[in-house]
Amino acid sequence: xxxxxxxxxxxxxxxxxxxxxxxxxxxxxxxxxxxxxxxxxxxxxxxxxxxxxxxxxxxxxxxxxxxxxxxxxxxxxxxxxxxxxxxxxxxxxxxxxxxxxxxxxxxxxxxxxxxxxxxxxxxxx
Amino acid sequence: xxxxxxxxxxxxxxxxxxxxxxxxxxxxxxxxxxxxxxxxxxxxxxxxxxxxxxxxxxxxxxxxxxxxxxxxxxxxxxxxxxxxxxxxxxxxxxxxxxxxxxxxxxxxxxxxxxxxxxxxxxxxx
Numbered sequence: 001x002x003x004x005x006x007x008x009x010x011x012x013x014x015x016x017x018x019x020x021x022x023x024x025x026x027x028x029x030x031x032x033x034x035x036x037x038x039x040x041x042x043x044x045x046x047x048x049x050x051x052x053x054x055x056x057x058x059x060x061x062x063x064x065x066x067x068x069x070x071x072x073x074x075x076x077x078x079x080x081x082x083x084x085x086x087x088x089x090x091x092x093x094x095x096x097x098x099x100x101x102x103x104x105x106x107x108x109x110x111x112x113x114x115x116x117x118x119x120x121x122x123x124x125x
Numbered sequence: 126x127x128x129x130x131x132x133x134x135x136x137x138x139x140x141x142x143x144x145x146x147x148x149x150x151x152x153x154x155x156x157x158x159x160x161x162x163x164x165x166x167x168x169x170x171x172x173x174x175x176x177x178x179x180x181x182x183x184x185x186x187x188x189x190x191x192x193x194x195x196x197x198x199x200x201x202x203x204x205x206x207x208x209x210x211x212x213x214x215x216x217x218x219x220x221x222x223x224x225x226x227x228x229x230x231x232x233x234x235x236x237x238x239x240x241x242x243x244x245x246x247x248x249x250x
């Protein structure tokens with residue numbers, strides 16, 4: 001499928017992931033064509049990990065997979081919006097529901113959310 | 126302010142913009158440090174236009190500015206989430222409330238939103 005313009009930006013486009021029920025923005029990750037095609041095919045979010053340079057099947061390790069409810073594409077066809085059900089309730093590897101758990105306030109970052117799990121217990125490293 | 130890690134990715138980070146009231150994801154754009162600092166300082170969304178290679182004060186031409194209600198930063202400090210009030214109701218230059226007005230369905234893109242304005246009328250070019 002060529003629904004997304006991966007070439008324009010060298011093969012990777014940003015994918016925003018949103019909770020389909022609450023509308024909370026959970027995270028931003030990256031997709032190449034392979035990750036996008038797998039996500040469409042399987043109905044589970046699969047990204048491209050830039051740091052590890054390989055496909056990142058979200059939740060493969062933690063069990064916190066993302067079941068895809070809807071995939072939207074923006075006007076320029078270079079950004080993907082996944083609307084998902086986040087299994088386990090936490091998208092962030094630090095144990096928060098959303099990776100966006102800090103707010104800019106008076107030139108500082110203030111944590112505005114509660115941790116749902118202790119990363120050390122989930123990622124036994 | 127050094128709340129965001131602009132260096133990691135060569136000076137630009139993605140900024141996701143969400144309607145603060147409805148939770149609708151409106152668009153994704155890019156920010157460099159100057160755009161971010163201006164956004165924080167003025168309370169109006171300012172991005173970096175990659176195509177024009179200059180600051181993009183959203184709504185400067187159309188009047189459809191974005192009043193910033195909240196700025197969130199992700200766990201890796203390399204993505205920004207703006208929660209805004211979108212003046213004029215439409216964030217997308219094609220006249221839709223959100224740039225994400227197309228859904229992936231059976232390997233096609235289906236338009237799922239109504240146009241709120243005719244771009245030709247707003248951007249008199």
